[in-house]
Each structure stands twice: as C-alpha cells, then as structure tokens.
Amino acid sequence: MALGLEYYLVLSALLFTIGVLGVLIRRNAIIMFMCIELMLNAANLAFVAISRSLGQAEGQLFVFFVMAVAAAEVAIGLAIIVSVFKHKETINVDEVNSLKG
C-alpha cells in the first residue's frame, strides 16, 4: 500500500511556508533568493506526488519546466545581485531602496 497523497501535500505546504517565512524574515538578498528556490522545490514535490496519484507522467514533465525556469532565474538573479553589490557594497535589501541608479 502506497503512502497517501496527503502526507506529501502537507510536507510540501510546510516547506513552502518555510520559504515564505525566509523571504519575510531575512534581509540578505542571497538568502531570500535561496528561499525562493525552496518554494519552487515545494511546488515540485506537490507536482510529483499528484502525478503519481493521478497516474499520469505530466506532473513530472512540469517539474522539468520548473527546473529550467529556476535555472534561468538563478543565473539572472545572481547577476543582478552581483551588479547591485558592485554599486552599493551591500546586498541588504533594506539599504537598496532607490531606483535612481
């Protein structure tokens, strides 16, 4: 007997919430970024669990698309963080508060 879907959904919800909390609590841009990865991974876990419950492979396919988008997002985001650090000498998001360049 396979483990029920609800176990995986609850774990996924908890991981997602920890990611949200990290974005709310931490002010370090890199750690906030890692928390976004955590949320994407929680969504991936829900995708794979529901894919097994429905007996379809589509859920696993969407995990690949999420991973590809996450890879692109990490590359761009880290490049932005590096250029912000070069300008401001900080990656604390509270100190990066002007859009005037």
Place this chain on the structure above:
Amino acid sequence: MTAEHVLFFIFGAVSLIGAISVISFKHPIYSALSLIVTFFAQAGLFVLLGAHFVAAVQVIVYAGAIMVLFLFVIMLLNLGTLPAKSALTGKMKSIAVVFGVLLAAEVIFIAISAMNDTEVGSETTREAAAAFAEKSVTTYNIGELLFSKYLLPFEVTSLILLAALIGVIVLVKRENQTHN
C-alpha cells in the same frame, strides 16, 4: 508502518530541518549548505514517489549546478566580512512567525480539501495510483511525452535559457562600460 512510511518520515524530517536551517543561519554559506541537504532529501522523496529520473535531475541540476552558482557568488562577494545586521526586530520576527503558521494551516487546509473534492482523492483514483505505483513512470515515458505532446513548451524552454544567457551577458557588460 511500512518501509515507505519510515523512509518518508526520515527524508521529510531531514528536508524540514534543512529548510529551517536555511532561514536561521546567519552566514549565507551555511544556508547554502543546508539548502543542499534539503535538495538531497527531496531527491530521496522523489525516488519514494517512483520518479527516478526527476530525482537524478534534482541532484544534478539543483544540488549540483544551481548550488555551485550560489556558493560561487557568495564566495565572490566575500559576504562573511560584511556586518551581519538585521533590520527586523524581535517583535516583527514573532509577528512573521505567527502569520507563517497561519499561512501553513491555510495552505494545508486548501490542499487537503481540494484533494477530497476532486477526483485526485477519490477511491478509483487511489486504486489507479496503487496500480500506477507498481509500474512507475520511466525515463522512456517522459521522453516520449516531451518530444511529442509537449514539444512546443520544450522548445520555448530553450528560448528562456537563451534569454537568460543573453541577459546575464548584458548585465555584466554594462557594468564594465560604466567603470571604463
């Protein structure tokens, strides 16, 4: 208590502890290493769900490529020498934790009630799932779907990666021009 239960609780506990460590360590390097632990535990959960190929990609792409990028940037910026000050007071942090617990309860409630309302949680689907768990999706099935029904999204993904590549080059290049 089957072997799947035991393994689920071990991997689940490890991934939750890793996730909590990510948001509680002061130094970004420790957070990044905790995130790698979480990713490995999630790869174990994917194996439990019968998604072996997803588990392999999780380890190679997430725990490998993406986390190397994170560690590289953390070490490049040498963030350990920065003063680690937090703008949030203890009161704000406790408010954030309270709302976080509320959010968790909400997400769990929505997920479980949606599962019970729709066909996902129905008895026939559960039986199908039990049968499905026996055979499990192979890499062959995934490749077949990816290159037939989902060919267009697959190609669009390559465009997204190209756009990211060009974007990173442009970001770094503009940086050089302003300095010269």
